[in-house]
Amino acid sequence: MKYCSNCGQPVTLRIPEGDALPRYICDHCQIIHYQNPKIVTGCLPIWKNDEGEDQILLCRRAIEPRHGLWTLPAGFMENAETLEQAAERESVEEANVNIEQLKLYTLISLPQANQIYIIYLANLCDKRFHPGIESLDVKLFHEHEIPWDTLAFHTIQFTLEKYFQDRKQNHYPVHTHTINTHNGKSAD
């Protein structure tokens, strides 16, 4: 932030009186511009086949960051929607899925990225999914097929690991977690 979004004059970064952290302050119109973490939300879509086995839907990213790597469908929550609406909207945008029974699953703080991740378990209603504009590919994976080495984000790895652990007990409690590195899984 270089300019005040209210009056267009330059802002300065300093600690306001009575505050503890530096903020962007407009000395022209006296507004303090707070900056807050963003919410990333999405789904872990589960397909149960006729043999009772389950497969997980992953998307291969067509956009940066992490172009070409695999992820769960997720993205930034928008104003005027609920968390569940946002998680479903992102899943539809990225994979054109038909999902139901969203259940809160992981809640992850990413202090270095100024984000929180909120991922829901969801059941796939059918296999008529296909890539949205932000995905190169969308596929179902058995556990032994999960591309652990080419996952895009630590948050996705954590959520998938918890899912396969919890599946053994068929019990899926909400998991809270903090990831103290950047979210991208390799050199960034």
Place this chain on the structure above:
Amino acid sequence: MKYCSNCGQPVTLRIPEGDALPRYICDHCQIIHYQNPKIVTGCLPIWKNDEGEDQILLCRRAIEPRHGLWTLPAGFMENAETLEQAAERESVEEANVNIEQLKLYTLISLPQANQIYIIYLANLCDKRFHPGIESLDVKLFHEHEIPWDTLAFHTIQFTLEKYFQDRKQNHYPVHTHTINTHNGKSAD
């Protein structure tokens, strides 16, 4: 938003190509300024007395909105902190509490307010709390003393109601919820 925070030129509100919602767009530097929901987080601080009874700590607000009404200590999550750090920081700022054992409890979408609330259960370590600058008063309440008619926010009422219901079974699962009105509890 009237001006671009990157270059200071006026922005226009319109739907970008390939998008579905109107955004503030700078035609000078081509930046799209997305606006996203904010995270409010805090605690439901519990004091267990020598008789095994519990009391809940509430704060009487010294600031708008809802000046003079009662609330749980909570506020906006900041960049570079975890949800638990934010919930504890807000509790310390508003009530100077010493708390421990934070446990995720309610997760509430407020689409009309462009907010989500995330409230943790927490144990008070001692009774040496006192009002911070944003509180007129800080007090412990037995269930029958809760000021239901002068609570500040629907999110706080929902969280307290769930707590007293769950206390009967001594089982406190995570509750998700949506509040489709403004959060303030009376005419706003």
